[in-house]
Amino acid sequence: MEPSESLRECAIREMAEETNQTSNHVAFKGMMKFRLKDGRTEYGGLFCADIDQERPFVINNEASSIVFWDGQQDIGYIDEIDKELLKYY
16 A cells, blocks of 8 residues: 555555556455464455456556456466455455
8 A cells, every 4th residue: 555545545556557457336345364474464455346348458567467257267376365355256
């Protein structure tokens, strides 16, 4: 989060920075708490967004591609935490 930025503003900014996607339909799903491998505990807000119109993806320093997943097709490895977060979508 940037100074003076709300969780919602941060989620919207991060989505645009990492995927080049925007949305007018962003919903708060809840707070998450997780323990990192080094023992630290972190918290974060979980949001979901509906994309009205797909925008071209732009490779950046945080993502090399994006996938619009139907939940069925094999898209390869999915990180354990991402599998858990998808349950809240």
